[in-house]
Amino acid sequence: AQKVTQAQTEISVVEKEDVTLDCVYETRDTTYYLFWYKQPPSGELVFLIRRNSFDEQNEISGRYSWNFQKSTSSFNFTITASQVVDSAVYFCALSEAKIGETSGSRLTFGEGTQLTVNP
C-alpha cells in the first residue's frame, strides 16, 4: 500500500526566511510519480510539480526547489526567501505509474503542512 507522510503539521516563519517542507513516502512500486500541490486560504488546489521515480535531479523554479532522494524515500520542498503569499497548506502526493493503461492518476496525499509566513 502507498503512504505519504508529512510530519510537519504546521510551520510558522517570518518573511524572507527559508523553509523546507518534508515529505516521506512508501510504495512497493519501482515506478511512481511524486507531486506537490498548494492550497492557499482561498481553497483551490494548485499543482506545483511532478517528478517521476527515475529522475532524481533536483529542480528549481524561482524561489521553489525540490530535493528528491530515492535512498531515503523523500521528496522535500524548499521555499527560499519566503513571502506572505506563500502562506498555504502544501500537500505532497504519490501516484503509481500506469504505463500503457488509461486508468488515471490515483493520488495518495499526505496530510498537508500548514505554512504561515508572517510579515
Next chain:
Amino acid sequence: DTAVSQTPKYLVTQMGNDKSIKCEQNLGHDTMYWYKQDSKKFLKIMFSYNNKELIINETVPNRFSPKSPDKAHLNLHINSLELGDSAVYFCASSQDRVENSPLHFGNGTRLTVT
C-alpha cells in the same frame, strides 16, 4: 476561461436530503475525478472516470453516485445526506494520454449537512 469548474461553491442542506454537485472541464482531458477533503484537510479519492467509464471506485457509500454524461462532465449525486458527509468535494481532471499527468482541480464545493 476556468479549466475545471464546479457548482455550487457552497451547499448547505439538511440531513436526509438529496443533492448534486456538477463539474465540467474544458481542457479536453480524458479522465475526471472526485476527491473528498475532510475537516482535517485530508484528501482522498472517491471516483475516477475515463471517457465516461468508471475506472476507480473507492470504498464510498452507495449513497454517492457519480454520473458522466460525456467526458467533459462528471457530476456527483448524493442521496440521504448524513452529517458525516460534510466536507469539501473537489472535482479534477487529467490528460491520461500523458502518463500520470498532473490533476487539475476545481475550486471545490463546501457541503454542510445540518
